[in-house]
Amino acid sequence: MNNSQQIVKVGIADMNIVKAPDAIRTSGLGSCVGVVIYDSLQSIAGLVHVMLPDSSLSRNDPINLAKYADTGIKELVSIMIKHGARKLSLKAKIAGGAQMFQFSSGNELMRIGPRNVEAVKKQLSTLHIALMGEDVGGNSGRTIEFDPKTGVLQIRTVNKGISYL
Amino acid sequence: MNFIDKISSEQLDILKEIGNIGAGHAATALSMMLNKKIDMKVPSVRIMTFDEMIDMAGGAENVVASVYLRIEGEAPSNMFFVLPLTQGNKYIQQLICDPNFSFDNPPYDEMAISALQELGNILASNYISSLSDFTGLDLHSSVPAVCVDMLGAIISYGFIELSAFSDYVIVIDTALNEANDDNARSVDGHFFLIPDPESFEIMFHSLGVALNE
Numbered sequence: 001m002n003n004s005q006q007i008v009k010v011g012i013a014d015m016n017i018v019k020a021p022d023a024i025r026t027s028g029l030g031s032c033v034g035v036v037i038y039d040s041l042q043s044i045a046g047l048v049h050v051m052l053p054d055s056s057l058s059r060n061d062p063i064n065l066a067k068y069a070d071t072g073i074k075e076l077v078s079i080m081i082k083h084g085a086r087k088l089s090l091k092a093k094i095a096g097g098a099q100m101f102q103f104s105s106g107n108e109l110m111r112i113g114p115r116n117v118e119a120v121k122k123q124l125s126t127l128h129i130a131l132m133g134e135d136v137g138g139n140s141g142r143t144i145e146f147d148p149k150t151g152v153l154q155i156r157t158v159n160k161g162i163s164y165l
Numbered sequence: 166m167n168f169i170d171k172i173s174s175e176q177l178d179i180l181k182e183i184g185n186i187g188a189g190h191a192a193t194a195l196s197m198m199l200n201k202k203i204d205m206k207v208p209s210v211r212i213m214t215f216d217e218m219i220d221m222a223g224g225a226e227n228v229v230a231s232v233y234l235r236i237e238g239e240a241p242s243n244m245f246f247v248l249p250l251t252q253g254n255k256y257i258q259q260l261i262c263d264p265n266f267s268f269d270n271p272p273y274d275e276m277a278i279s280a281l282q283e284l285g286n287i288l289a290s291n292y293i294s295s296l297s298d299f300t301g302l303d304l305h306s307s308v309p310a311v312c313v314d315m316l317g318a319i320i321s322y323g324f325i326e327l328s329a330f331s332d333y334v335i336v337i338d339t340a341l342n343e344a345n346d347d348n349a350r351s352v353d354g355h356f357f358l359i360p361d362p363e364s365f366e367i368m369f370h371s372l373g374v375a376l377n378e
Binding site: 011012013014027028029030031032051052057058059060064067098100101102112139140141142143158159 | 214215216219224225226228233271310311312313314315316317318319321322324325328329330331332
């Protein structure tokens with residue numbers, strides 16, 4: 001038991017990192033994807049709450065790197081390396097990318113969840129980061145929490161309760 | 166250039182009036198449907214970060230019953246009608262005449278979902294038609310979509326369009342409560358209108374106020 005454990009919260013289009021014994025979490029992922037990148041040997045983990053697939057969509061300057069799958073993951077990796085993680089031991093777990101609303105029309109906006117997931121996977125593979133687990137798609141909101149000490153990702157949904165990855 | 170930086174207090178007042186008119190008509194429709202007096206609070210228009218908006222609406226993990234509509238036409242926007250579960254249960258129990266119905270036990274009865282959808286449909290069409298009359302803009306809505314889940318997962322859909330432009334959201338929020346509620350300050354539901362970035366200028370223009378004066 002560790003009573004001094006802090007849980008660092010990550011908001012929408014936001015990122016942060018933690019070292020054991022602390023854990024990191026983000027709440028209410030819908031179409032957004034929570035990307036956890038971790039180095040088990042150094043017990044360090046980062047989490048980015050990705051909202052959109054690609055920074056080329058941005059019409060805002062300066063851009064918020066954490067908002068997009070491509071820039072968010074890249075930036076998170078570089079922050080982690082600055083804090084002692086080693087590039088070669090980085091692994092990833094992802095959750096989210098749901099389709100919360102079912103529309104009959106083929107609205108592109110409604111496909112944002114799956115598009116986010118695709119973009120996240122593409123960026124992870126570009127950076128040669130192994131994807132160790134995923135809980136993506138479906139139509140449920142998710143709250144996730146990652147413990148860098150155990151490397152376990154806890155996923156909570158309203159209807160299915162808690163599961164582990 | 167960020168559209169949010171250019172908005173004046175006069176323009177915020179106009180957005181408030183838009184909320185007032187739209188939600189006022191919708192609250193009347195809700196009163197008639199439920200045969201209850203429903204009060205509407207003075208709308209608030211706030212410029213917030215995504216996280217602040219979700220906290221203001223009750224927190225990311227708070228489970229709510231919601232109806233989402235995409236407003237299409239000359240001023241595209243997102244609209245949500247959000248009910249806390251206790252309130253959603255009460256309304257649906259009454260609409261489908263089943264006192265045992267509860268959103269706490271999925272999977273939900275098809276009747277209940279379609280009642281919630283119909284509730285959303287009536288409220289939204291009242292909101293949108295009064296908004297359309299007020300601004301003279303051609304506005305119509307998508308078929309309403311229903312979702313019972315975490316608030317953060319639901320409301321974030323309203324940010325997708327604008328998130329490429331900004332890290333802030335302008336939300337026109339109108340809270341409702343039942344007039345005979347013991348606690349007059351309790352909130353029983355919210356309308357959130359989240360216009361797309363390019364819709365602000367169109368709405369202001371239609372009401373005779375330019376965006377960059």
